[in-house]
Amino acid sequence: MSGEPRVPAARGTTPAYGPCVLLKHGEIFLKGHNRHRFTERLHDNLRLALRGIGGSTWIKTAQNVTVLGGQVPQEALVERARRVIGFNSVEPAVRVPSTLEVITRAAVEAMAARPAGSGFAVRAKRRDKQFPLKSSQLAGHLGARILEEVPALRVDLTRPDTVLAVEVDRKETYLSWTRHPGLTGLPVGSSGRALVLLSGGYDSPVAAHRAMRRGLACDFVHFSGAPYTNPSSVYKAYALARELNRYQPPGRLHVIALGKAQKQLAVAGAGRLQVVAQRRLMVRTASELAGRIGAEALVTGDSLGQVASQTLANLAAVDEAAGRLVLRPLIGWEKQEIIDAARAIGTADISVLPDEDCCQLLAPPRATTRAGLPQLRAVERRLDLDEVTQELLAGVQVMRPGEDAVPAAPSCPAPV
Template sequence: MNAAVPAQGVPDLAGPVPIGPCVLLKHGEVFLKGRNRHLFVERLHDNLRGALRGALRGVPGSVWIKEMQNVTVLGGDAPQDELIARARRVMGFVAVQPALRVETSEEAIVAAAVGALDGAAPGTTFAVRARRRHKPFPLTSTQLERLVGARIQEAHGLPVDLTRPDIRVEVEIDRKESYVSGLRHFGQGGLPVGTSGRALVLLSGGYDSPVAAHRAMRRGLRCDFVHFTGAPYTNAASAFKAYALARELNRYQPPGKLHIVALGHAQKQLAVAGAGRFQVVGQRRLMVRAASVLARRLRAQAVVTGDALGQVASQTLSNMALVDEAATLPVLRPLIGWEKQEIIDEARRIGTAEISVLPDEDCCQLLAPRQVSLRTKLEDVAGFEKRLDADELIEEMLASAQVTRPGADEAAPAVTPAPGPVRTTG
């Protein structure tokens, strides 16, 4: 039995359901989670509510969410385009489809499906796919597909292509209402942010680390960020870029914190201690040590970097292994096998490329030697690291860190359950 719950701000609908726009959100890996599925769905919906912040500014009313089997339905008073744009940023949905919510009857479903192809160009091919969640519906899925397809052909004269159609009309049949969609947008896929734990991302101003953060989020990690600047020997441009990047990335998750840490004095001490051609590796080791300390304070379980194997001198296998040796938490590298162009293309897709290309003063270039060691060993860094009090350096850096939460200044609208049953399993 499905228990009905009162909808806060949305009336329960009795009798036939009127035609109305909504958005179908198709679940991804969540449907594979067996007995724990409800925990993933709850987190998925919490993240969806967070993504809807600001969607109702200036619009009276509310937004509602309803769960069906492996599908979430989103509707309300906000503009549909706004709901679609925000839902497409939520990790865990593989498809986002504008749809019409109609009465569960042959006439209503056929009318909505025919209307979905209004304005289609002559020669546009289509296919109909139906899913019958409500088994007592008088037609089987195949029979309904044939009926709807025939009516579309009668109305528009369009050809059918069951293999690679230009338009795929999808029908979801439920007990009291059904959903008809003729357009599908790709979602982010992956797992809901927060279901895999928490991580701290070393966020630079380049292409790589923002893409690595996004990939970590897709695997269910909720991310905070730390950005190391060369201050006081560099300007604030890189910090501004890091803030902009973190704000963009926070659109994909409940907003995480950004920690701006000045590394300049520590870099100078490394150089004075005789780091020489091991300066860059020494800096990287110091960064991951500091990041490990900060991550533990934030109750994060891992550190994420944008390293790609062999991309620069500090990212050879031996140098990365030496950097890992300095960490006290696992160092995750989501881009380890990616090529640079793949990373740039993904940065464009997720919206960080335009920020990453802006000029700044990279702290990694500060005091960098002409030649960087490609195969650094522990004994190569042991000497100059002994001349430093790394623990004291890290405490000083973290004590003076600036902390913000980019993107957390939007007000959240009330998001209520949908009218009628909350969960449909038929």
């Protein structure tokens, strides 16, 4: 990185030091005796994120900190690490031997690259209690030497332009002056596996990302309106799943053609219940699929009251048909909050692309906001739901976004 200090060798040692990245752990530091399991999962996910980076890398653990380095540019390590859920911050750093002379010289050279007139502060942490200076003494010593050798700078302990963080371990010390926010949360996979009902809108991808941040590894299921809609929604779901897989060990995308089953519900007289009835069929089918792939819960992008199908009564009616726990991470979110989150995680530009959403297929002009279970069950009794569900699952198409090629466009009849 620009302004990287040239690290001098301590007398009598080999200068096997240099740039690295400090990854501060998130809430896993609160875990007790099983903290090591969360840390191992976090490191497994980090190794996956480093695949194909173009050079050798190494990972080591300090106290509630992971240190990352390797024979690749520091910027590349930072970019990969910022995708990994579970780190509080990602800090480009320099690693030097834990001698006062070397630490001082590295600190001075780091601050020499700061703009003239800017304020700085030194924050020191002495993990090795055998180090001759206490944390406050080390911070004072480094601040004084920086002012002495870089007089164009000024000390500002209240609102500094640059904070030089110095962390002293027994054999090596880390100096950093840039801090990128991490994704925090629990390591993906530490809470189990979930199946996300992935549409093409803003909501469900954000819900998936929130579920990942609570430690859930996610697979995806997308219900298309085929054979009565074109494949545009499948392409969107694939692109969304591929973007979301940047944050986790890649999950699979299951595509289920729902069009014929939707038509069966309409013929059975669903009427104003059509939207809720097909949502019940979706969660019923997704629950069966979840059981086959080892997912313990479903995740949806529902937000209370956002649309007619997401009233309290309708959500309860949908839950009654599910054979798995249904998680709704966005239940209390406003639409603008969801859109802002979609932009932050990189899915918004995909979600705005046009498509033919299966939820609009055969939807009534006015959907009910209070679907009654007796009426829904009466419609469903006119179908053999077990047979319908098995037919849907028999035709499932499984993809691996981010690993396989973009799916070929299937031939579909013109929309009705």
